[in-house]
Amino acid sequence: MSSRASRKEQIRVARELRARQQRRRRTRLVTAVAVGVLLAAGLTGYAVYAAQRVGDDFAVPASATSDRAGLRVGDGPVTVEIYLDFLCPACRAFEAEAGTTIERLVDEGRITLVYHPVAILDRYSSNAYSSRSAAGAGCAADAGKLAGYVTALYADQPAEGGPGHSDERIADLAAGAGIPREPFAQCLREGRYADWVTQVTHAMGEQRVTGTPTVVVDGERLARPSAASLTAAVEAV
Incomplete structure (x- = not known):
């Protein structure tokens, strides 16, 4: 193989390596974002659930309104x-x-x-x-x-x-x-x-x-x- 052909092959291999690295970085980023969204949703859901649980556990005056806020x-x-x-x-x-x-x-x-x-x-x-x-x-x-x-x-x-x-x-x-x-x-x-x-x-x-x-x-x-x-x-x- 000529030196010119060898250099072309090296360039091609280097380009493919960079492309694979970029794809892996994008995949990791998308995964991290997805996990973050799911975690935030989970925390929000838990906060609502916890608030509902607290709302069931307190004494309420007899004349309270139906929403228990008055x-x-x-x-x-x-x-x-x-x-x-x-x-x-x-x-x-x-x-x-x-x-x-x-x-x-x-x-x-x-x-x-x-x-x-x-x-x-x-x-x-x-x-x-x-x-x-x-x-x-x-x-x-x-x-x-x-x-x-x-x-x-x-x-x-x-x-x-x-x-x-x-x-x-x-x-x-x-x-x-x-x-x-x-x-x-x-x-x-x-x-x-x-x-x-x-x-x-x-x-x-x-x-x-x-x-x-x-x-x-x-x-x-x-x-x-x-x-x-x-x-x-x-x-x-």
């Missing part, structure tokens, strides 16, 4: 949902301004009120007041005195940035709202509805609710919650 008061034709945190100053202001109107609409049978007691302000107290007071709402609902509990806690709201009320103080406020103290205190101390509050707060995010108070009337959020805007929205429905 507490029903009344049985009127228009649904009014209120997302509230018991440490939220704006929630306190809304309760002071609109509480009487809300109570009237419930008593007149015009609305079904759904409270969503959430815990988004725990970082502003040294003892997780938002979570504990929200769990207490479930205890108050079991006693049939949720509206009175809401009014009582906002009337004596602790300041942000310090210690929230102790369980004993929350129980005292509940008793002042006509709730039998000892059953309520036991429910609160044992954290009966602590996991439920976590679920309600998680559901708030799923509904893209980002702050409190948020008021929703028949599926429509009020831009500026007030007694007047709430009444107008109910009448419009």
Whole structure:
């Protein structure tokens, strides 16, 4: 074989070797991507599965809504949902301004009120007041005195940035709202509805609710919650 032919053969062999190497690299890349996609899908599926498992394992107040993310008061034709945190100053202001109107609409049978007691302000107290007071709402609902509990806690709201009320103080406020103290205190101390509050707060995010108070009337959020805007929205429905 001539030297020229030998060089051509060497070039051909080298080209074939490079082509095989490139094919192997592409195969490895495609395989790695596929494995990554499957792993991500598997992790997502497991996260959904785990969330569903957690959702089956917590105590729920008797008056909870069918999705277990709220507490029903009344049985009127228009649904009014209120997302509230018991440490939220704006929630306190809304309760002071609109509480009487809300109570009237419930008593007149015009609305079904759904409270969503959430815990988004725990970082502003040294003892997780938002979570504990929200769990207490479930205890108050079991006693049939949720509206009175809401009014009582906002009337004596602790300041942000310090210690929230102790369980004993929350129980005292509940008793002042006509709730039998000892059953309520036991429910609160044992954290009966602590996991439920976590679920309600998680559901708030799923509904893209980002702050409190948020008021929703028949599926429509009020831009500026007030007694007047709430009444107008109910009448419009």
